[in-house]
Amino acid sequence: EAGVAQSPRYKIIEKRQSVAFWCNPISGHATLYWYQQILGQGPKLLIQFQNNGVVDDSQLPKDRFSAERLKGVDSTLKIQPAKLEDSAVYLCASSLAGTGVNQFFGPGTRLTVL
Amino acid sequence: GENVEQHPSTLSVQEGDSAVIKCTYSDSASNYFPWYKQELGKRPQLIIDIRSNVGEKKDQRIAVTLNKTAKHFSLHITETQPEDSAVYFCAALKGNSGNTPLVFGKGTRLSVIA
Numbered sequence: 560e561a562g563v564a565q566s567p568r569y570k571i572i573e574k575r576q577s578v579a580f581w582c583n584p585i586s587g588h589a590t591l592y593w594y595q596q597i598l599g600q601g602p603k604l605l606i607q608f609q610n611n612g613v614v615d616d617s618q619l620p621k622d623r624f625s626a627e628r629l630k631g632v633d634s635t636l637k638i639q640p641a642k643l644e645d646s647a648v649y650l651c652a653s654s655l656a657g658t659g660v661n662q663f664f665g666p667g668t669r670l671t672v673l
Numbered sequence: 674g675e676n677v678e679q680h681p682s683t684l685s686v687q688e689g690d691s692a693v694i695k696c697t698y699s700d701s702a703s704n705y706f707p708w709y710k711q712e713l714g715k716r717p718q719l720i721i722d723i724r725s726n727v728g729e730k731k732d733q734r735i736a737v738t739l740n741k742t743a744k745h746f747s748l749h750i751t752e753t754q755p756e757d758s759a760v761y762f763c764a765a766l767k768g769n770s771g772n773t774p775l776v777f778g779k780g781t782r783l784s785v786i787a
Binding site: 563592599600601603604613615618621650657658660661662663664665666667 | 677679681705707708709715716719722751762766773774775777778779780
């Protein structure tokens with residue numbers, strides 16, 4: 560079974576630039592999550608999708624972050640414009656059930672904002 | 674909202690000894706408690722989880738215990754090996770609707786010394 564795929568693996572940008580991350584969940588997983596993991600901390604949920612609908616985006620900084628999952632499969636997370644404090648690993652996870660259990664993570668995208 | 678505290682932040686043990694990592698949570702309605710292992714530069718991997726209807730769960734050398742009254746749960750690794758060296762995260766989830774996020778602790782860096 561293929562795991563959660565993410566790209567790119569690394570990205571370096573300057574502040575105020577834009578960046579986009581892509582995620583393809585495990586086949587058949589209806590629920591998709593984007594997490595932000597700052598160095599030395601645990602992952603923090605940014606947004607959760609159930610199919611193509613948003614379940615929870617309460618911790619997404621909506622003035623600069625956006626995400627979509629138009630066809631209910633793969634997803635894109637965008638940051639525009641980026642700030643220095645956005646430097647982190649952005650992890651995508653998916654689960655079969657919509658209850659939040661058994662989440663499987665992708666390898667992450669390490670973003671460095673200069 | 675839910676708050677998860679994890680201790681210790683770093684832990685060093687001799688190969689063959691046991692390691693214990695403890696977490697406390699604040700929301701008594703939380704009912705799902707997973708543990709993730711994250712090796713350097715890699716994705717978090719689910720290693721064991723427990724639901725609130727049981728007090729202990731074992732899988733070979735790892736076990737998790739849950740005390741609902743005290744609102745704490747612990748990860749126990751016996752006969753530690755160098756490959757157990759990683760950062761371990763606990764997490765807590767409330768409810769069955771999927772409308773609440775998985776909240777992670779800050780992680781414990783375990784070093785197993787050969």
